[in-house]
Amino acid sequence: xxxxxxxxxxxxxxxxxxxxxxxxxxxxxxxxxxxxxxxxxxxxxxxxxxxxxxxxxxxxxxxxxxxxxxxxxxxxxxxxxxxxxxxxxxxxxxxxxxxxxxxxxxxxxxxxxxxxxxxxxxxxxxxxxxxxxxxxxxxxxxxxxxxxxxxxxxxxxxxxxxxxxxxxxxxxxxxxxxxxxxxxxxxxxxxxxxxxxxxxxxxxxxxxxxxxxxxxxxxxxxxxxxxxxxxxxxxxxxxxxxxxxxxxxxxxxxxxxxxxxxxxxxxxxxxxxxxxxxxxxxxxxxxxxxxxxxxxxxxxxxxxxxxxxxxxxxxxxxxxxxxxxxxxxxxxxxxxxxxxxxxxxxxxxxxxxxxxxxxxxxxxxxxxxxxxxxxxxxxxxxxxxxxxxxxxxxxxxxxxxxxxxxxxxxxxxxxxxxxxxxxxxxxxxxxxxxxxxxxxxxxxxxxxxxxxxxxxxxxxxxxxxxxxxxxxxxxxxxxxxxxxxxxxxxxxxxxxxxxxxxxxxxxxxxxxxxxxxxxxxxxxxxxxxxxxxxxxxxxxxxxxxxxxxxxxxxxxxxxxxxxxxxxxxxxxxxxxxxxxxxxxxxxxxxxxxxxxxxxxxxxxxxxxxxxxxxxxxxxxxxxxxxxxxxxxxxxxxxxxxxxxxxxxxxxxxxxxxxxxxxxxxxxxxxxxxxxxxxxxxxxxxxxxxxxxxxxxxxxxxxxxxxxxxxxxx
Numbered sequence: 001x002x003x004x005x006x007x008x009x010x011x012x013x014x015x016x017x018x019x020x021x022x023x024x025x026x027x028x029x030x031x032x033x034x035x036x037x038x039x040x041x042x043x044x045x046x047x048x049x050x051x052x053x054x055x056x057x058x059x060x061x062x063x064x065x066x067x068x069x070x071x072x073x074x075x076x077x078x079x080x081x082x083x084x085x086x087x088x089x090x091x092x093x094x095x096x097x098x099x100x101x102x103x104x105x106x107x108x109x110x111x112x113x114x115x116x117x118x119x120x121x122x123x124x125x126x127x128x129x130x131x132x133x134x135x136x137x138x139x140x141x142x143x144x145x146x147x148x149x150x151x152x153x154x155x156x157x158x159x160x161x162x163x164x165x166x167x168x169x170x171x172x173x174x175x176x177x178x179x180x181x182x183x184x185x186x187x188x189x190x191x192x193x194x195x196x197x198x199x200x201x202x203x204x205x206x207x208x209x210x211x212x213x214x215x216x217x218x219x220x221x222x223x224x225x226x227x228x229x230x231x232x233x234x235x236x237x238x239x240x241x242x243x244x245x246x247x248x249x250x251x252x253x254x255x256x257x258x259x260x261x262x263x264x265x266x267x268x269x270x271x272x273x274x275x276x277x278x279x280x281x282x283x284x285x286x287x288x289x290x291x292x293x294x295x296x297x298x299x300x301x302x303x304x305x306x307x308x309x310x311x312x313x314x315x316x317x318x319x320x321x322x323x324x325x326x327x328x329x330x331x332x333x334x335x336x337x338x339x340x341x342x343x344x345x346x347x348x349x350x351x352x353x354x355x356x357x358x359x360x361x362x363x364x365x366x367x368x369x370x371x372x373x374x375x376x377x378x379x380x381x382x383x384x385x386x387x388x389x390x391x392x393x394x395x396x397x398x399x400x401x402x403x404x405x406x407x408x409x410x411x412x413x414x415x416x417x418x419x420x421x422x423x424x425x426x427x428x429x430x431x432x433x434x435x436x437x438x439x440x441x442x443x444x445x446x447x448x449x450x451x452x453x454x455x456x457x458x459x460x461x462x463x464x465x466x467x468x469x470x471x472x473x474x475x476x477x478x479x480x481x482x483x484x485x486x487x488x489x490x491x492x493x494x495x496x497x498x499x500x501x502x503x504x505x506x507x508x509x510x511x512x513x514x515x516x517x518x519x520x521x522x523x524x525x526x527x528x529x530x531x532x533x534x535x536x537x538x539x540x541x542x543x544x545x546x547x548x549x550x551x552x553x554x555x556x557x558x559x560x561x562x563x564x565x566x567x568x569x570x571x572x573x574x575x576x577x578x579x580x581x582x583x584x585x586x587x588x589x590x591x592x593x594x595x596x597x598x599x600x601x602x603x604x605x606x607x608x609x610x611x612x613x614x615x616x617x618x619x620x621x622x623x624x625x626x627x628x629x630x631x632x633x634x635x636x637x638x639x640x641x642x643x644x645x646x647x648x649x650x651x652x653x654x655x656x657x658x659x660x661x662x663x664x665x666x667x668x669x670x671x672x673x674x675x676x677x678x679x680x681x682x683x684x685x686x687x688x689x690x691x692x693x694x695x696x697x698x699x700x701x702x703x704x705x706x707x708x709x710x711x712x713x
Contacts, residue, residue: 002034005056006042011202012195013042013051015100017062023297024063025055027111027145029082036089039096050198053119054103054191059129061104062112067139067287070278079275083144087267090118090146099201103194104172105187108132114143117150117180121197121208124172124181125190128362132175135167139290140283140657142251144274149258149266155179156217157226157259161233164251171362179211230256242523244657247277281667285659288705289649292642292660296481301469306415308474309333312384314404315393316347316377319421322449323391325351326478328374329450335387337378344377351375354450385411389474391443393421396544401430409435417470419443423541424490424548428460438464441471444491445480446651447537454650455480460487481650483643485632489552490545492637492644493651496628498549500652501542503624503687504530505561507617508601511608514581514593517617524618525655532589533652534564535580543568558687563601570600620680623688625654627677629661630691641704662704670697 003019015038019025042048055061073079093100093115102116105125113132116122124130134143134151142148143164152160155178162168175181185193200206230252237248250273258266277283299305311327313320316338324334324347338344355368376383384390390412392404401420408418418440420430431440442458455475459468468484475482485492504521508514518529534542543564546553550560567573567580574580575589583592598605612620625648632638638647645660658664665673674695680688697703 003028003031004034004038006038008048009195011047011049012198013038013048014191014195015051015053017053017055018057020057024107025057025060026063026066027115028066029069032086032089036092039089039092043096043098048098049202050099050101052101052103052191052194052198053115054194055106058105058187059127060106061108061130062110062115063107064110064112064135065145067290071287073278076272076275076279079278080271083271083274086145087271090115093118096120099198101194101198101201103190104130104132104181105190106130109169110134110136110143110147111145113180114145114147114150117147117154121183121201121206122175122181123183123185123190123194123197124175125187126172126184127187128367130172131169131362132180133167133169134164135169137165137245137247137251138167138286140245140247140280140286141277142247142254142270142274144270146267146270148251148254148270149263151180152255152258153263156213157229157255158217161229161252161255164255165233165237165248174361179209182208226259230259242525244525244655245282246280247283250277282657285657285663285667288659288663289645289656292646293481295642296483296646297476299469299472299476299482300484301465301472303469304465305469305473306388306417306466308388308470308477310335310387311474312337312387312390312408313347313393314338314384314390314408315421316344316350317393318350319445319447319449320391320393321347321350322354322447323393323421323445323478324348324375325354325450326480328371329355330477330479332374332477333387334375335378335383336375337381337384341377341379344379348372348375348377381407381411384408385413387412387416389417389419389470391419391421393445396422396425396541396548398425398429401425402433405430405434405440414439415466417441417467419471421445423494424545426460426489427458427487428462431460431462437462439467441467442487442491443471443475444493446493452650453479453481454493454647455482456491456493456647456651457482457484458487458491459484481646483647484639485643485647486637486639488635488637489549492629492632493647494545495549495552495632495637496625496648497652498545498553499624499628500621501530501534502553502558502561503621505563505601507612507621508563508598508603509561511604511611512613512617513607513611514598514603515591516607516613520614520618521621524615524622525657526622527653530621531581531593535574535582535589537574538576539564539572539574539580540568556687563603566601567597572597572600619676620684622654623673623676623680626661626664626673627688627691630665630693633662634691634693665694665697666703666705670694670702674698 005016005018007014017025099120101121102119103123106129113134134147136143172184176184241248254269254273257269310333312335313324314337316336324336328334336344336347352372359365359368390408394400420442423444427442431437434440441463444456446452446454457471472482518531521529546560553560572579578584581597583590583594629644638644641662645662648654648660649656674690677688677690
C-alpha cells in the first residue's frame with residue numbers, strides 16, 4: 001500500500017496520508033512515489049487549482065521517515081541515490097505552479113517537517129499534540145531531505161541550529177512565531193481552512209507571510225559574525241557530546257556549506273553526510289534503541305488489561321506528586337493521599353508547578369488548570385475505592401508498605417490493582433500477607449517522574465496477567481517506555497546502578513581523584529558522574545536502598561560501602577540539603593568536591609598517583625553495569641536483552657550511543673568483552689569474573705541481536 005489517498009473537493013485536491021496499518025504515519029518509499037505520481041496527475045488536470053496534504057487520522061501527521069528502509073541499503077552510494085530522488089520530489093513541490101497547503105494536526109517530525117517546509121503554505125492546528133521538529137540527531141543522523149537548507153532559510157540560522165542540534169520541538173504557536181508555520185487553526189475545521197487557503201493562494205488573494213528578519217538574524221547571516229556563530233555552536237557541541245555523537249558535528253558542517261556555498265551545495269553535502277552517518281556504530285546503536293522503544297509500545301498482556309479511569313496515589317512527596325502529574329496530564333482522575341490533607345494539598349500544588357513549566361510549550365494556562373483539577377487531595381483511604389489502581393510512593397520501609405497494602409485492600413474491590421513504587425524492596429515481601437497477592441505488582445518510576453521516560457514493572461510469581469497488563473497499559477498512557485522484569489532485591493535497574501556506584505566508591509578508596517572520575521564517566525557518555533547522580537537522588541535514599549540490598553550484596557561476597565550512611569549521619573543528604581559529595585550554592589552545584597564529605601566518608605584526602613584514571617576507569621565502571629545486566633538475564637530477573645538495554649539507557653543514563661549493555665557486547669564482540677573482564681578480574685578480583693553466558697557466547701560467536709543491526713563502519 002502506498003499510504004496516499006486522493007480526493008477531490010471541487011477545484012482542490014485532498015492528498016490524504018492514510019496508513020491505517022501503522023500506529024503512526026511515516027514517509028515510506030512507496031508514499032513518496034505515490035505523491036510524485038499524484039503531483040504529476042494533478043498538474044495535468046486543469047480542473048485542479050491547488051492541493052492540501054493532511055492526515056486522514058485526526059491528531060496525527062507524519063512521525064518522520066521510515067528509518068527501517070535505510071538499514072536495508074548496503075552502501076552509502078545507495079542511500080545518496082535514494083535521498084536525491086526524495087529531494088527531487090520536494091524541489092518539484094516547492095516550484096509547483098499550483099499551491100500545496102500542508103495541514104498539520106499532530107506530530108510533524110523529521111521527514112514530515114522537511115515535507116512541510118517544501119509546501120507553499122503551512123497551517124498548523126492548535127491541538128496540544130501538534131509540534132514540528134527535526135530530531136534526527138537523536139538517531140545519530142542529520143535531516144537528509146533538505147531540512148539543513150530549508151529550515152535555516154525559513155526560521156533563521158540560530159533557531160535552525162538549535163532545533164537540529166538538540167532535537168528541540170516547536171509547538172503550533174511557536175512555529176507560527178518562528179515563521180515555520182504560516183497560520184494556526186483549531187483542529188476542528190483545519191482541513192476546510194486549508195482548502196480555503198489553497199483557493200485563495202491560487203487566486204492570488206493570499207501569500208505566505210515572510211517575517212522581516214530581526215537585527216540579530218541579519219547580523220548572524222549577513223555579516224562576518226556568522227563565522228563566530230558557527231564557532232560558538234561548535235564549542236557547545238564539543239562540550240555537550242565529548243565527540244561521542246558525530247551527527248551533531250556533521251549538521252554544523254553541512255549547514256555551514258549551505259551558508260557559504262549556497263543551496264545546491266548544501267543539499268548535496270546533506271545527502272553525502274547522511275549516507276555516511278547511517279553506517280556508523282553510533283547511528284546503529286541509536287536506531288536500535290528507537291526500534292526497542294517502538295516495540296515496547298505494544299502491551300504483551302493488552303487483552304487481559306483492565307480499564308483505568310482513576311488512579312490513587314499514596315504519598316504526595318516528590319515521587320507521588322510526579323506520578324499524579326503524569327497521570328492527570330494524560331486524562332486520568334487522581335486521588336492523592338498523604339498523612340494529612342495539608343501534605344496532600346502540597347502535592348497538588350507541586351503538580352500545578354510542574355505543569356506550569358509547560359505553559360507556552362504546547363499547553364495553555366487554562367489547560368494546565370483543567371488538568372490540575374483532576375487531582376483530588378484526600379486524607380482517608382475510603383476514596384481509593386473509586387480508583388482502579390493505587391500506587392504507593394511512601395518511605396522505603398517494608399512494614400509501612402505492607403500496611404499500605406492492607407489499608408488499600410480494605411476499601412477496594414477484587415479487581416483493584418495495587419502497585420508499589422519501591423526501588424529496591426522485593427515485591428513479594430511487600431505482598432506478604434496480602435489478601436490478593438495476584439493483584440500486587442511493582443511500578444518503579446524514576447525521578448523526576450515527568451522527565452524520566454522509563455517505568456520498570458516488577459512481576460512476582462503470583463502476579464496475574466491482568467495485573468501486569470493493567471500496569472503496562474497505565475504506564476503507556478502516562479507516556480512511559482515500559483519494561484517488565486521479575487522480582488528480586490533491587491530488580492534490574494537499582495541492582496545494576498548499585499553495583500556501578502559501589503565500584504565508583506571503591507575507586508575513590510583506591511585513591512582515584514573524585515573530579516577526574518566524574519569527568520571521565522561523563523566523557524564516556526553518561527549524563528552525570530556517579531557522585532553527582534548520588535547527590536541528586538539523595539544520599540539518604542541511597543543509604544536506605546543499600547540497607548535493603550545489603551544481604552543480597554553480601555551473599556555475592558561483596559561488602560556494602562559505608563560512605564552513604566556515614567555522610568547521612570553527618571547531615572550530608574545531597575543536593576536537596578545543599579550538602580553532598582559536591583558543594584552547592586543557592587541550590588546550584590559547583591564543580592567542586594566538598595573535602596569535608598570526603599573526610600566523613602573516609603576517602604583519601606588526596607589522589608594516589610597509581611590509581612586508575614581516565615577512559616580506563618570509566619570503562620571499568622561501565623563494565624560493572626554490563627556484567628550485572630548479563631547476570632540478571634542469566635538469573636531470569638531480565639526477561640530479554642531488550643529490557644536490559646532500555647532499562648539501562650532510559651533508567652539511569654547508560655550512554656545511548658552505545659545502545660545499552662547487551663548491544664554494546666554485540667558491537668564490541670563477546671570475545672573482546674570477555675578479555676576485558678578477565679583483565680579486570682586479574683587486577684581487581686572475583687567481582688569482575690566473566691558471567692558464564694559471556695564465556696559461551698565468546699566460544700560460539702553468538703550475539704544477542706541479529707548481526708545486521710550492528711554497524712562495522
